[in-house]
Amino acid sequence: MVDDNGQLYTIEGVAAGMIMLMTAYLVLGATSVYTPGDTHISDMQLEQLGTDALRMMNTPVNGTTESTLQEIVENDDANAFNTQFLNFVNSKTGTERDNLHYNATITYYHSDVINNIHTTASLPLASNRNLTGGEHPVRVTEWVIADKQFPGSVNHPRAVLVEVLLWRD
C-alpha cells in the first residue's frame, strides 16, 4: 500500500511552482514590447507637430489673400519654406531650440494626354539635411491649391500635395 502522507504538500508545491513560472513568463513577455511602444509615442508627437506647422503655413491671414504655403509652392521659394517651417517646428519654451530636420517635396499629377503619361511625380521643394538612411523620419503632408503650371499640363490652378519627411537627431 502506498503511503498517503504529504499529499497536500505536494499539491502546494506544484501550485506554487506553476504560479512562479507564469509570473516569470508574464514579466519577461512584458519587457520585450517596451521599446517599440516608446518609439510610437514619439512618432505620434512628431507627426502632430509637423502637421500643425504645415497647417499654420497653409492658413491665409484673411479670405482674399493666399496662404504662405501657396505662395511658396507657386514661387518655388525654398528659402521662405526653410525659414518658416524650421521656425515653427523648432520653437520650444525658453531660448533653447529643438533640433529637427526635414526634407520637403511637392507631389503633382503628371497627366500628359499627348504622350499618354498618367502618373504622379515629385519635385524637390526644400530640405535642411539629406536623408542618409539611418534616420527614423515620419511623413507629414498638406494639400495646396496652387495657381501654377506643372509639367505635362497647361492647366492651372492645380491641387498638389506638399510632403515633408521630418526627423529628430
Next chain:
Amino acid sequence: MAGLNDDAQWIVMMGFVVSFSFFFLAMLLNQSTVVGQTTAEGVLEFPKNDIRDVRSVITESSTLSLSDADAQVIKDDIRTIALSRKGAVVDYTITPPTGSDLYTHISIHYNNGVTEYNENWTSP
C-alpha cells in the same frame, strides 16, 4: 487523510494569497506596456489628419469659382494623388447653389480600406 499534520493552515493560505497577488501584479505590468503601444499605434493609423486635409482642400476648391474644366482638373489631381500617395479612395461632388437653394452642397467620400468617412457638407 490519516496522519496528516493539519497545523499551520493559516501560513499555507497566506502563502497562496501572496503568490496570487504577485501573479495579478505581473499581469497588470504586462498589460500596461501594451496599452502605451496600442494607443500610439491607433493614433498613428487613424487618418484624422488625412481626412481633415482632404476636406479642407475640397471645400477650398469649391470657393474658388472655377470653370467646369478647371474644377475637373483639380478633382483629378486630388483623386489621383490621394490614391497613389495616401492609399485612399477619395471622391466628391460639388453642387453649386441653384435658384431656391442658396447653399453649396458637397458630398465627400473617403475610404482607405480601414477607415471610411462620408460627409454631406453644406456651405455656411
